[in-house]
Every structure is written in structure tokens, then in C-alpha cells.
Amino acid sequence: MSNNHNQYTIALAGNPNTGKSTLFNLLTGLRQHTGNWTGKTVAHAEGFFDYKGQSYQITDLPGTYSLYSNSADEEVARDFIIFAKPDVTLVVLDATALERNLNLALQVLEMTSQVIVCVNLMDEAKKKGIQIDIHKLSQKLGVPVVPISARNEEGIDQLLDTIDQMVRGDIQTNPLQISYNRTIEEKIEKLVPFVKQVIGDHYPARWIALRLLDGDMSLLQSLQKEPRQFLKEVPHYACNCSTKSI
Numbered sequence: 001m002s003n004n005h006n007q008y009t010i011a012l013a014g015n016p017n018t019g020k021s022t023l024f025n026l027l028t029g030l031r032q033h034t035g036n037w038t039g040k041t042v043a044h045a046e047g048f049f050d051y052k053g054q055s056y057q058i059t060d061l062p063g064t065y066s067l068y069s070n071s072a073d074e075e076v077a078r079d080f081i082i083f084a085k086p087d088v089t090l091v092v093l094d095a096t097a098l099e100r101n102l103n104l105a106l107q108v109l110e111m112t113s114q115v116i117v118c119v120n121l122m123d124e125a126k127k128k129g130i131q132i133d134i135h136k137l138s139q140k141l142g143v144p145v146v147p148i149s150a151r152n153e154e155g156i157d158q159l160l161d162t163i164d165q166m167v168r169g170d171i172q173t174n175p176l177q178i179s180y181n182r183t184i185e186e187k188i189e190k191l192v193p194f195v196k197q198v199i200g201d202h203y204p205a206r207w208i209a210l211r212l213l214d215g216d217m218s219l220l221q222s223l224q225k226e227p228r229q230f231l232k233e234v235p236h237y238a239c240n241c242s243t244k245s246i
């Protein structure tokens with residue numbers, strides 16, 4: 001959702017130390033609201049850039065290993081993706097630790113379909129002899145995947161073109177959705193209509209149903225809804241199996 005005329009919003013999400021701020025600095029140059037530098041990002045920084053006649057506002061989120069409610073950083077990143085509804089979420093992955101990094105990517109894909117995956121540190125991967133089948137990864141994830149090296153400024157044109165195509169609506173994504181076991185899927189199926197009824201279509205109902213099954217009260221507080229209304233229903237559906245195992 002553009003927050004004002006002709007300005008698109010982008011969020012940068014990813015594990016700590018994957019090069020989000022390096023990419024942020026590269027894209028925004030000096031046009032930033034708050035100073036930011038490489039090193040751990042504590043609060044989120046906002047910056048701006050233009051590309052092919054479009055203006056973008058980009059937000060550098062704190063690095064997290066997941067997007068539940070384990071820490072303030074996770075809540076900041078999670079709430080931004082759910083409530084600010086960026087037009088594009090760039091998930092920045094470390095090419096040398098892809099398997100671990102993909103966990104967060106899968107969580108973001110449950111939250112929004114407007115995702116571009118950036119496989120960063122491609123230079124390091126090359127040095128270590130790690131080969132990544134970008135095309136296959138993109139097919140599996142159901143969203144564009146762009147290999148980059150933020151520090152060496154490689155792959156940035158392709159990334160910008162992919163962002164441009166996504167905000168123009170030229171890319172149809174089909175984000176991979178994790179299938180849980182039958183018990184959980186049945187509970188989700190029952191909860192989703194209820195979630196839609198209470199909060200409408202504005203938020204990703206399946207993802208909220210999953211968080212309800214986890215008993216995530218902090219999310220309910222963020223939704224600023226009366227938790228008791230949900231709580232009455234949740235024990236009925238809740239199970240002991242965590243949905244956080246992806």
C-alpha cells in the first residue's frame with residue numbers, strides 16, 4: 001500500500017548480519033532519515049530512493065531469526081510487515097548459510113505474497129565453492145530470487161528492476177505455504193473464517209490463525225482487539241503441537 005501518492009514502501013527483513021544495512025545504504029545513498037551504518041541495527045531506519053520514475057521509502061528492520069514474539073526486535077519486524085503492509089518485503093539471505101536463513105524467508109512468505117528474496121554475499125559463497133540454483137530456489141519459493149553482493153554492488157540493477165516489476169503488478173507470486181499436520185490444518189481451517197469475521201480481510205488470516213494456535217498474546221495486543229473474544233475460541237481449537245517448527 002503506498003503511504004502517499006506515487007511512493008511505494010519497501011521493508012528489508014532477514015537474519016542478523018546478512019547485509020541488510022549494507023544494501024539499505026547502497027540503495028538510499030545519503031537520503032536517510034536517521035543515520036545508519038553497518039553494525040547491529042537496533043531501531044529501524046528509513047530512507048528514500050527513486051528508480052525509473054518511481055519513489056520508494058525503504059525501512060531497514062532489525063535482523064531476527066524468526067518473526068514470533070520472542071523479543072522486541074522480532075515484534076518490531078513482525079508488526080511492520082503485518083501492519084505497515086509494505087508494497088515489497090525484501091528478505092535478505094546469507095548465501096553461505098542458506099538453509100538456516102530460509103527459515104525466516106518461509107515465515108515471511110506466510111505473512112505476505114509481495115516478497116523478493118535477495119541471496120546476498122554471493123561473493124563469499126563463490127569463494128567457498130557454494131553453488132546455488134537460483135532458478136530452482138525461485139520456483140520452490142514461488143517468488144523472485146535475486147543473487148546479489150551488496151558490498152561489491154553486484155546484482156543491484158536486477159534487484160531494482162525486479163522491485164519495479166513487482167510494484168507495477170507485472171509479477172504474479174505464488175508463495176510457498178508450509179503444510180502442517182492434519183490436526184493443525186483442520187484447526188486452521190476452522191479458525192480462518194472466524195479470524196476474517198473478526199478482523200476482516202486486511203490481515204493474512206491463515207498466518208493469524210497459526211499465531212492464535214501458538215497462543216501468541218502479544219500479537220493480539222498489537223491487533224488492538226479484545227483478546228477475550230479470541231481466547232474464548234482458541235482453547236477449543238488449540239493443540240499441543242507448536243506451529244513454530246518450520
Ligand SMILES: Nc1nc2c(ncn2[C@@H]2O[C@H](COP(=O)(O)OP(=O)(O)OP(=O)(O)O)[C@@H](O)[C@H]2O)c(=O)[nH]1
Nearest residue numbers: 016017018019020021022039040041063149150151
Ligand atoms: N563479503 C561480503 N560481505 C558483506 C556483503 N554485504 C554485507 N557484508 C558485510 O556483512 C557484515 C554485516 O553487514 P550489515 O549490513 O551490517 O548486516 P545487517 O543485516 O544489517 O546486520 P543486523 O543489522 O545486525 O541485522 C558487514 O561487515 C558487511 O560489510 C556482501 O555482499 N559480501
Ligand SMILES: [Mg+2]
Nearest residue numbers: 020021040041
Ligand atoms: Mg543492520
